[in-house]
Amino acid sequence: MAGAGSGRRRSGGGRSASGGGGAATAQRRRAPRRSEEGLIPVLAAAARDVDGIVRRPPTRPAVRTKFQVVALLVREERARVMGDAELGQARRTEQLKRLDGVATLLAKIAARDTSLLALLGDDARVSEAARTLKATMMRAGGLEPPEEPEEPAPVQPEPGAEKRVVPRSVVARQLANPFLAPDFEAAAERMAGRPRRLAGWELLEPLFRSFEQAPAGAPACMPLPGGQLVQVPAGRELMPHQAQVVAATAAGHRTYLLADEPGLGKTAQALLSARAAEAYPLLVVVPNVVKTNWAHEVRMWTPERQPTVVHGDGEGVNGFADVVIVNYELLDRHVGWLGDFGFRGMVVDEAHFIKNKGSQRSRHVLALSQRIRERAPRPLLMALTGTPLINDIEDFRAIWQYLGWIDDEKPLGRLMTALEETGLTPADRGFSAAARTAVIDMGIVRRRKIDVVADIPARRVADLPVELDGAVGRSIRAAEEALTRRMVERYHAALAARSEVSDGLDRELVRRVAATELKDSSSKGGGENVFTMVRRIGQAKAGLAADYAAQLARNVGKVVFFAKHVDVMDTAEQLFADRGIRYASIRGDQTPKAREKNVTAFTDDPEVQIVVCSLMAAGVGLNLQVASNMVLAELSWTDAEQTQAIDRIHRIGQSEPVTAWRIIAAQTVDAKIAELIDAKSGLAARALDGAGEQEDAGATDVQLETLVGLLTEALEAEAARG
Known part of the structure; x- marks a missing residue:
């Protein structure tokens, strides 16, 4: 449906200036105030009318149509006001405030009758009656409705669309946020990055060659601030090289190819950078093996933020979480709702997974990042990889595109501006070094262990939690429950055999029951025990x-x-x-x-x-x-x-x-x-x-304490249930 911005203002008000009531009548007739002119008063009156009727259910079809038309026109009028270059700032602010008032009233109406929310979706059907009413309301507001375009041919669904799902919790979140103001900052930045002096030059290949031909010892890391203190949760400590990236984000940097070696804490840097940039909700795309670890790290480094992990069809997804974690293999099923979620930041871990731009997972990642860059003002985009930059620069074509530095043909935005400001062309001798510096300054960060050896312990153990999915995982958890249940039954049997009644948990008895279980497990007998369970976990x-x-x-x-x-x-x-x-x-x-x-x-x-x-x-x-x-x-x-x-x-x-x-x-x-x-x-x-x-x-103590812990937790949970 064409927007209100394409309509024409109608001259006059539809009535003659002469005749009728004479001069005396004209003097008694009050001239309309400016706030009563235009489309907004028409929308406000229609919204109040709908509000009054919805209070007396059921909501009739005609009222539903009016609600949908008002919502459509509010969005289109907002876009027209924002794009009207002749409108002064004060007048624009006033009109946007009035439109927000109408939108707020529509939200309250939808809260009373939630079935109306279905009319707000981009894919909601607009009936012929709604088109007619829209034209009528536009004319009442002084706008000439545009001619309706011919009905477009049906769009063929893209491959894999039939597999896609939308978790119920995500639908609930979308319904709770039906009005999203459009953003124009990203479009303005794309306009600013258009080539001028370098128009017509092939630039991508010279950029890639500038890395391949870099002399030994050439810098591979953007300038980073030093010495800043970054607030971290109690009991946590951020190493100086980690704090530098977080400080750069706090200072306004928003795109990173973070290529530190494994073990230098890229996950913490990404999560604390998201906090510094207020880049929530945040999308994190990772290999399956580290999916659970990312949720653990979110709770550890940003405990005030809630993570949710996407498994299978997303039945357990929390649509109101701050950080959504999904593995590459599931993007095909979830890319639809992820693109509409309203993310303000995105992190891609092991980003070399997307080096093949023709692969399905690469296409999904690039589509999601483009969607985020179109909708969010200056989103945080981070690509994490430990792969050295000297492997094959072609591997990073897709990563640069994900970050919004380039498209298929040319550099974009700030990178193009930086290249223009060098005053050089690819034919000039110094272009390669200047171009390489321009790309690095976009956000390439590469530190090796040996570079920051003073920051980190000589040796350390880093835990990587993994999720045991599928039948094997269920079988192991069932075995653990059976083992615990057997010990609980032994504990209660021992209590029942006593003559005196014990209040609370008898920890000495817990230890004796665990010791008996350990002795039985160590004997020649078969059956599920702590040793066979640990073997199966391995x-x-x-x-x-x-x-x-x-x-x-x-x-x-x-x-x-x-x-x-x-x-x-x-x-x-x-x-x-x-x-x-x-x-x-x-x-x-x-x-x-x-x-x-x-x-x-x-x-x-x-x-x-x-x-x-x-x-x-x-x-x-x-x-x-x-x-x-x-x-x-x-x-x-x-x-x-x-x-x-x-x-x-x-x-x-x-x-x-x-x-x-x-x-x-x-x-x-x-x-x-x-x-x-x-x-x-x-x-x-x-x-x-x-x-x-x-x-x-000693091994025996750990084995015994493991069983003691299992039994204690089970008995405490049993007591809590009453």
């Missing part, structure tokens, strides 16, 4: 842990992968083979000669990216400091085993800080075991500084 995590190790290998080079069980090692090695990643293997059944051959392959052959190690066979006596990152796919029962594994790479000769990525199955006994190991070994902040002696509690 098997379920194997693919996720291997996937993360593969990502690390791509980003930072060599990686050590530790597991306890052979089947976990087998799963990991199969995944590496399927992805064309060369690996070495160190197992307990190898001869000394085979073991030495595999160690040499990992340490000396640059093509061998990963070594898969048995925690028992390779935990001691190996020197693997050619790597500074390791993945602990399965948990040990003691900190000593974990520390021995980390010491394979944290040795004399290691020139970089060491990070051990510990894969934790969220919402399972796995998380409890990790907490107990850390509590008993003094790893309060996941930092291993190697200072002081640590007391090793």
